[in-house]
Amino acid sequence: MSIFSENYTLSNGVPIPKLGLGTWFIDDALAADAVKSAIQIGYRNIDTAQAYGNERGVGEGVRNCGVARAELFVSTKLAAEIKDYEQAAAAIDGSLEKLGLDYVDLMLIHAPQPWDNFRGGDYSEGNLAAWRAFEDAHRAGKLRSIGVSNFLEADLENILGNSSIAPHANQILVHAGNTPSELIAYCQAKNIVVEAYSPIAHGEILRNERVAAIAASYGVSVPQLCIRYTLQLGTVSLPKTGNPDHMRTNAQVDFVISDDDMDALRNLDGKDYGEHAAFPVYSGK
Template sequence: MTILNETYTLSNGVEIPKLGLGTWFIDDDKTAQAVRDAVVIGYRNIDTAQAYGNERGVGEGVRTAGVPRSELFVSTKLAAEIKDYDQAVAAIDGSLTAMGLEYVDLMLVHSPQPWDDFRGGDYAEGNRQAWRALEEAHKAGKLRSIGVSNFLQEDLENILQAATVVPHVNQLLAHVGNTPGELIAYCGGKGILVEAYSPIAHGQMLKNADVRAMAEEYGVSVPQLCIRYTLQLGTVSLPKTANPEHMRSNAAVDFVISEADMAALRGLKAQDYGEHSEFPVYSGK
């Protein structure tokens, strides 16, 4: 599982493992064990958020994982509702306290809009205020790198107007069936690394006959094909699971998808998230 040893280098020189463990939907009381299991398997990139309600568990897992803190890359996210400098400053410190960590490796603005107004109103000034708080925490050494999530090009351009630090990362919904190619290319041109969350489309790709057929051709599972696809896009892949067997399987992606098949997967449109469409990021806005 060599992918667990591979990294990208952010624009500030910080290395980030190419494959990470997403923790959305993992209960706080189960998260520490999930982190410890992942670390034993070889994962070194752990992703959480204030909104997930499991920062405490992630921090416990990191502190009790049995490897030096410096070997782990820990990310969290500023709640989407925080569009104010003072609240952002307090929330950054709140995450560090909740996790029991002196620093985190990456902190993101979770969304350019609050979840109850996703892709809605104008929060340009609020995002600039939140970004200023992240920049100051980065300068102070509390955050080794900073970035955004769910930001479109216009959202990034708004940040860049006043930024002293260009976002190191933009974490996006990116998977087979939903490949935001233009946005990934724009980020690449600005030196912003893209992270792909929900690389298996919150499980919906398991039902896709075309993807299943291609996975069979490669002799791999649908999740393995989907994770490999996001890696070959040049993104960090963040599949989420608390199951150690799934963690192992998700990391067994040392195969290569052909250029022709990558093109076919890029062109696939599959954005029906079923019961999960209630979540703003899957709502199609």
């Protein structure tokens, strides 16, 4: 059975495909073709964000892909800097306008803090204000599901303890070498689906000889092993690529990693992101 036919179910009953296409670093001018290629290959889960600057192109690809909108799962993210109700409400409408869509299937608060103060300061009230805008947009049918990204347990507790709708998803950095097992278990216990972004560790894991040896033992590539690893953790896997050949091979994950190899990958410590360490989520904070 193809991974494209497999879904998880969010707590509100909405199905979310287990494998998606991440679009970070895909230029807006190239995003439409990338999205159309992915959908033609079989992807039904497309992930973007206001911060990526490519919502227009992603939306164009979704609208012109030849597959019915109802068969697709489109996610975007509220800019991390927005921490009040009015700006959040306006930004939700702004994303829908840029995408050219009547609704998105999932919208996330991109981070619990603005990027220039990531993991610093107390933005709990601002996150609650943005969340209220999400709840209202959800009730209005603009957002089928709502969630968060890069939220730690304390950030989630703030939403859970002060809101009427619990987050449906938390999109976090997960890959072999960086497996936040306690956070994943916490989310799963709260019925919050975890989405794993950068499952191939921004490509840096390709240099890891131990991971390469495990992949070779299954006759698969390192990216295929890493994507399969995140799927077996029970997360949505969101490898990002604009290359149709990589989109195809990334979806060829119909093998099973043994318990021993899962443990080896789970216990691996590999957080060297090279040039990408300049980005807040890869900085070790």
